[in-house]
Amino acid sequence: MTTTxxxxxxxxxxxxxEDPGRYRGILSWILTSDHKRxxxxxxxxxxxxxxxxxxxxxxxxxxxxxPGGAIMKPQTYNSLFTLHGITMIFLVVIPAIPTVxxxxxxxxxxxxxxxxxxxxNLLSWWLYIFGAAxxxxxxxxxxxxxxxxxxxxxxxxxxxxxxxPLAVFGVFILGxxxxxxxxxxxxxxxxxxxxxxxxxxxxxxxxxxYATSWVQILATPVIGIxxxxxxxxxxxxxxxxxxxxxxxxxxxxxxxxxYSHPATYIMILPAxxxxxxxxxxxxxxxxxxxxxxxxxxxxIAAVGSLVWGHHMFVSGQSDFADLLFSLLxxxxxxxxxxxxxxxxxxxHKGSIVLEPPLLxxxxxxxxxxxxxxTGLIQGALAPNMHLHDTYWIxxxxxxxxxxxxxxxxFAAFHYWFPKMFGRMYNRKTAKMAWVIMFVGFxxxxxxxxxxxxxxxxxxxxxxxxxxRPLHLTATFGSWILIAGLVVMFANLFHGLFxxxxxxxxPWEAATLEWQISSPPPTENFEKIPVIDHGPYDFKxxxxxx
Amino acid sequence: MILxxxxxxxxxxxxxxxxxNTSAKLGMWLFILSELLLFGGMFILxxxxxxxxxxxxxxxxxxxxxxxxxxxxxxxxxxxxxxxxSISALQRGQSKLSMVLLMVTMALGLLFLFNxxxxxxxxxxxxxxxxxxxxxxxxxGEVLFFGLYYVMTGLHGLHVLVGxxxxxxxxxxxxxxxxxxxxxxxxxxxGLYWHLVDIIxxxxxxxxxxxx
Amino acid sequence: xxxxxxPHGTEYRTYTLVWxxxxxxxxxxxxxxGMELGGxxxxxxxxxxxxxxxLVLNYFMHLRSERLLIFRVIIPLVMAVFLVFVLLTFADLxxxxxxx
Numbered sequence: 001m002t003t004t005x006x007x008x009x010x011x012x013x014x015x016x017x018e019d020p021g022r023y024r025g026i027l028s029w030i031l032t033s034d035h036k037r038x039x040x041x042x043x044x045x046x047x048x049x050x051x052x053x054x055x056x057x058x059x060x061x062x063x064x065x066x067p068g069g070a071i072m073k074p075q076t077y078n079s080l081f082t083l084h085g086i087t088m089i090f091l092v093v094i095p096a097i098p099t100v101x102x103x104x105x106x107x108x109x110x111x112x113x114x115x116x117x118x119x120x121n122l123l124s125w126w127l128y129i130f131g132a133a134x135x136x137x138x139x140x141x142x143x144x145x146x147x148x149x150x151x152x153x154x155x156x157x158x159x160x161x162x163x164x165p166l167a168v169f170g171v172f173i174l175g176x177x178x179x180x181x182x183x184x185x186x187x188x189x190x191x192x193x194x195x196x197x198x199x200x201x202x203x204x205x206x207x208x209x210y211a212t213s214w215v216q217i218l219a220t221p222v223i224g225i226x227x228x229x230x231x232x233x234x235x236x237x238x239x240x241x242x243x244x245x246x247x248x249x250x251x252x253x254x255x256x257x258x259y260s261h262p263a264t265y266i267m268i269l270p271a272x273x274x275x276x277x278x279x280x281x282x283x284x285x286x287x288x289x290x291x292x293x294x295x296x297x298x299x300i301a302a303v304g305s306l307v308w309g310h311h312m313f314v315s316g317q318s319d320f321a322d323l324l325f326s327l328l329x330x331x332x333x334x335x336x337x338x339x340x341x342x343x344x345x346x347x348h349k350g351s352i353v354l355e356p357p358l359l360x361x362x363x364x365x366x367x368x369x370x371x372x373x374t375g376l377i378q379g380a381l382a383p384n385m386h387l388h389d390t391y392w393i394x395x396x397x398x399x400x401x402x403x404x405x406x407x408x409x410f411a412a413f414h415y416w417f418p419k420m421f422g423r424m425y426n427r428k429t430a431k432m433a434w435v436i437m438f439v440g441f442x443x444x445x446x447x448x449x450x451x452x453x454x455x456x457x458x459x460x461x462x463x464x465x466x467x468r469p470l471h472l473t474a475t476f477g478s479w480i481l482i483a484g485l486v487v488m489f490a491n492l493f494h495g496l497f498x499x500x501x502x503x504x505x506p507w508e509a510a511t512l513e514w515q516i517s518s519p520p521p522t523e524n525f526e527k528i529p530v531i532d533h534g535p536y537d538f539k540x541x542x543x544x545x
Numbered sequence: 546m547i548l549x550x551x552x553x554x555x556x557x558x559x560x561x562x563x564x565x566n567t568s569a570k571l572g573m574w575l576f577i578l579s580e581l582l583l584f585g586g587m588f589i590l591x592x593x594x595x596x597x598x599x600x601x602x603x604x605x606x607x608x609x610x611x612x613x614x615x616x617x618x619x620x621x622x623x624x625x626x627x628x629x630x631s632i633s634a635l636q637r638g639q640s641k642l643s644m645v646l647l648m649v650t651m652a653l654g655l656l657f658l659f660n661x662x663x664x665x666x667x668x669x670x671x672x673x674x675x676x677x678x679x680x681x682x683x684x685x686g687e688v689l690f691f692g693l694y695y696v697m698t699g700l701h702g703l704h705v706l707v708g709x710x711x712x713x714x715x716x717x718x719x720x721x722x723x724x725x726x727x728x729x730x731x732x733x734x735x736g737l738y739w740h741l742v743d744i745i746x747x748x749x750x751x752x753x754x755x756x757x
Numbered sequence: 758x759x760x761x762x763x764p765h766g767t768e769y770r771t772y773t774l775v776w777x778x779x780x781x782x783x784x785x786x787x788x789x790x791g792m793e794l795g796g797x798x799x800x801x802x803x804x805x806x807x808x809x810x811x812l813v814l815n816y817f818m819h820l821r822s823e824r825l826l827i828f829r830v831i832i833p834l835v836m837a838v839f840l841v842f843v844l845l846t847f848a849d850l851x852x853x854x855x856x857x
Contacts, residue, residue: 116571221582224586229590238692246685251850258846286704312849581839593846611787629817637787743813
């Protein structure tokens with residue numbers, strides 16, 4: 001695609017890479033207050049932790065290729081799935097899009113020079129690194145890594161001799177990082193919009209990050225205090241969740257899921273924001289139902305905070321709570337469905353350009369929908385009795401988190417890569433990687449849906465021989481998926497160093513980040529722009545005028 | 546014409562200053578929301594366990610020193626007054642008065658912590674602390690009460706301590722004239738944090754000391 | 758935030774009045790604690806605590822003089838969130854039958 005129409009001046013000024021600020025060398029990165037550099041700092045580590053999580057998952061699937069012990073002891077398997085969960089959830093999926101792309105692009109998309117609190121932004125990153133280090137420490141010190149599952153359910157988490165205190169302390173620190181990022185991005189969105197950038201002209205990515213940030217601020221403290229309490233119980237025997245002292249383990253689950261369910265919306269909303277931004281660009285058409293998408297994101301954040309009990313249908317909570325939470329769970333499907341309908345409506349009669357970003361968005365819509373529909377099935381009480389703690393559940397959430405958020409993240413990689421790095425990757429290879437990943441993903445996780453339906457329990461090290469064929473298939477699927485990931489990352493990495501120089505606006509998008517140079521200069525804009533049109537106004541770029 | 550362009554520059558600077566003031570204040574308020582929910586989580590647990598163990602909570606509560614708790618409440622309320630007044634003083638250019646009021650606030654905070662330490666010390670001497678044999682021998686509801694008491698007042702006390710440190714920092718900044726009538730938002734935000742600590746105690750007090 | 762364009766001394770006066778109100782309410786909650794009010798006890802205690810907090814929020818923390826919508830929304834918002842968390846948790850706790 002070549003640049004047409006709108007005057008995109010090719011700025012001869014330095015990009016933010018060439019402008020180190022007050023410090024030199026590595027310090028110009030780790031002591032920066034430039035939101036773009038901070039976004040890239042997060043980028044490096046999010047990817048590193050993602051690879052870690054994939055490796056953990058790889059070994060899990062390798063063990064499960066046959067019944068009985070294959071390559072590890074049961075205790076090791078328990079630790080593997082615990083670490084896989086902690087790594088993926090707290091170090092990758094929750095932070096990824098807000099801290100990488102929210103940091104890098106939200107200020108630019110609203111016409112600002114940086115976030116509201118640049119130095120607190122840096123603090124957020126340092127807390128992220130510190131929290132990750134503590135989690136890593138819990139693996140290699142004391143009696144070994146946690147084995148409770150990432151959910152740290154009491155009373156087992158109070159009794160197990162492994163390194164729970166360090167792990168939960170790490171989660172607490174990571175929570176602080178998340179809260180500060182949320183505070184920063186809400187304040188930025190409220191106070192730093194350029195003249196003319198009204199709420200109704202914001203890119204939907206900004207709306208999505210905004211909704212996400214509210215959940216980060218309001219929900220994260222609850223898991224913060226819960227982790228503190230586990231820590232205190234282990235060291236001081238406080239007794240708040242310990243049944244031997246009158247504590248209620250079900251209350252632990254309430255406190256845990258009050259955050260951890262909204263956390264799933266912290267995970268998915270930003271990815272939905274990416275889809276909302278990318279689809280119009282590659283359909284060459286204004287988004288269908290802008291306000292519906294913007295407000296449905298807020299609705300998901302709100303209603304999504306009312307459904308946590310659906311993780312606890314078989315825990316022993318009251319029947320009344322079961323009914324209430326099931327009903328609320330069905331309600332929260334509505335705003336998500338609205339988004340899916342609107343994306344599809346945007347594509348309808350659009351001028352489709354099948355570039356990698358759009359491919360990943362299309363697969364997002366498909367895989368997220370499967371995830372959502374399976375969610376409805378398990379949200380109904382009767383099926384849940386059979387499906388809870390079977391493979392159905394991880395299959396469901398991998399469809400949502402990996403098929404949804406993961407592919408949305410990859411869409412963002414492929415969409416914003418030229419802007420961030422000033423280079424273009426090989427688009428054919430990217431599409432090939434996508435095909436491999438899509439096939440592998442479905443072979444892997446659909447097998448898990450079937451396994452769960454058949455009754456295979458989750459977090460089990462061993463299984464009955466009748467489950468063998470599907471386990472074998474799932475493991476093969478995981479290998480295909482990983483192969484696809486390898487191709488994708490290798491392609492992006494290659495593009496980083498050897499890719500063609502990218503133009504300022506290779507996708508001919510209308511949002512503000514595409515109207516500045518690739519990569520952007522430190523101050524983002526020569527002059528703060530005055531906005532007079534919406535984010536998906538493609539008139540200037542239309543080849544047909 | 547020159548005067549007018551100076552005026553315009555002043556206006557522009559005022560707008561930018563206003564802007565960063567409002568941003569700083571909004572950021573502080575959002576942080577306060579997160580703190581409210583941090584304690585809120587504990588209040589959820591408190592309400593659950595009090596609901597399940599009303600009699601035990603009543604018995605346990607009677608062992609707390611009501612007068613000391615009430616005195617501490619009045620101390621914190623007064624410290625909120627002094628910190629609010631110290632901000633007004635600074636805004637009016639009365640830096641010395643502002644500093645004195647800040648020191649009063651800090652002194653009251655320290656007095657609060659001293660009382661708290663005294664209360665805790667007395668309880669611990671009587672063998673009532675988390676996981677103590679004496680406590681574990683009692684009814685489950687009482688074990689929960691004291692568990693929540695120590696954690697919630699402990700966490701609150703930690704916040705008081707942090708608040709005193711923050712106010713100390715503000716004191717130093719005023720002394721160095723870094724905070725003055727044209728730049729006082731850090732002090733306002735420090736005040737907001739202090740008032741938050743006061744509000745949390747406003748709820749802790751009746752819920753722990755006044756259970757009838 | 759610009760301080761209210763009040764004549765000198767008015768702010769101090771307001772703060773002192775608020776402080777006196779807080780002290781009175783503390784005395785009130787203290788004396789009410791000695792009375793036999795059954796199920797109303799907690800509600801009254803919370804109502805008084807809520808009023809005290811309202812005074813601190815509005816006058817000491819200046820929420821009353823904030824004009825932007827966001828400042829007026831945040832406290833009701835956090836109260837609503839907390840209330841929802843408590844109510845839904847009690848949907849479990851208050852309705853468990855049998856030996857649970």
